[in-house]
Amino acid sequence: MSAALFAGAIVDVSTLAKAMIYSLVAGVGLATAFGAGVTCAAGMLEAVRSRRTGLVMAWGIAAVLCSAIVLGGVAAGIVVMIKG
């Protein structure tokens, strides 16, 4: 307990917590979006094989959206870092 209090007194807990939360949100969020994109793309390919046009469109749009989230997230991260 006293060690935790000591650490809390010398560490900027708010900044450290922000760094941890941003890391987890960015890392897990983008990996999830990419994983969802992969499953949508795979679903689209299966729909193409079974010739179900509606499903192909739905999976395709979802895959494009997921890709846009991943690429947009990466670009946004770099822009935030450059702007400081």
Added chain:
Amino acid sequence: MSSDLKHSGGQSRHTSGLRTMHNELLLVIVVTAALAFDFTNGFHDTANVVASSISTRALSPRTAIALASLLNFAGAFISLKVAATVATGIVDTARVTETIAFAGLVGAITWNLLTWLYALPSSSSHALIGGVVGSMLAAVGGSGVHGQALIGKVVIPAIISPAVAFVGAGISIAIIYLLVARRRPGVVNRSFRAGQVISGGMLALAHGTNDAQKTMGVITLALVANGNLSANHFHVPTWVVVAAASAIALGTYAGGWRIIRTLGTRIIKMDTAQGFAAQGAGAAVILASSHFGYPLSTTHVISGGIMGAGAAKRLSAVRWGVAGNIVLAWMLTLPAAGLFGAGAWWVAHVIGHGALGPLVLAVLALVALAALGIVRRMRVAELATASPGR
């Protein structure tokens, strides 16, 4: 009388000119040592950055290394917050001399070379900070080091960051496996192989951002000590950014060719999704920490990500012995590099003032480097003789 004054003025100008020449020589020695350290940092860390992309065949070795070098170079231009922490946050900038900065670098390089010789996993970043703190303690005493900042900005983030990468990679791979569980493995593998181009690229960018800035910080300290920059107004000159970026990129490229030869023997077996999750989590931790100015060990963060991705699939897949070695090396690096930094400052101080001490120390360091190289070659030859089949 007038002739005496003229003579004394001439002597003063001569002494001042000699001092300026000594200082400039000292600055050149410090900058060269810092860039050499940056090069070895890139050389050491190439394996961490490209290993998973190559082992999962997401990229060919040649492409992976070229891309990593390029993105390491680009990464160095993204932020200067870590450089600010190293230059102004850990030691009292106004009391740093070029000899202190140089001794810190010698301490860090010595520890890096020793750990390389004995194949211990070590962090170049912690070695650099430990070396500078050690030489500062030896030269100025405890008042020259910002102890609270050292713990708050270096030690605690160093403990937390690999754990965050471990958890991030573990959660990511668990979600990914849930999402793709019913899909054809071939399609999934191909997709994550493509994804690794993005995650591997981000990791290389993150590595360049955090690691190159540490060298920029030390060069900035030397420039402040030499009077080229003000201690009150933090600023990293563009040439320092370009030089540090080039050194780490060249080191990454040079290190890469060694990796190609040892490929398949040291790399952990991972599937493409695990590689993607590990690289993504590592890159996110390093980039977010760089944004807040935390100088991390990129080696430890990447190791944490790889272990997290492995542990989420199967706990026994992780080499826990390696994890133990990493923790041990982490605990030893700061104090050991600090001791070497303090020793280097003491040697330079005993030899003489001005550029003489560091110059002799640089020569001694080069001789020691050559000796280490010979010892290493002899060990490799001994191993080859003992097990000719391997």
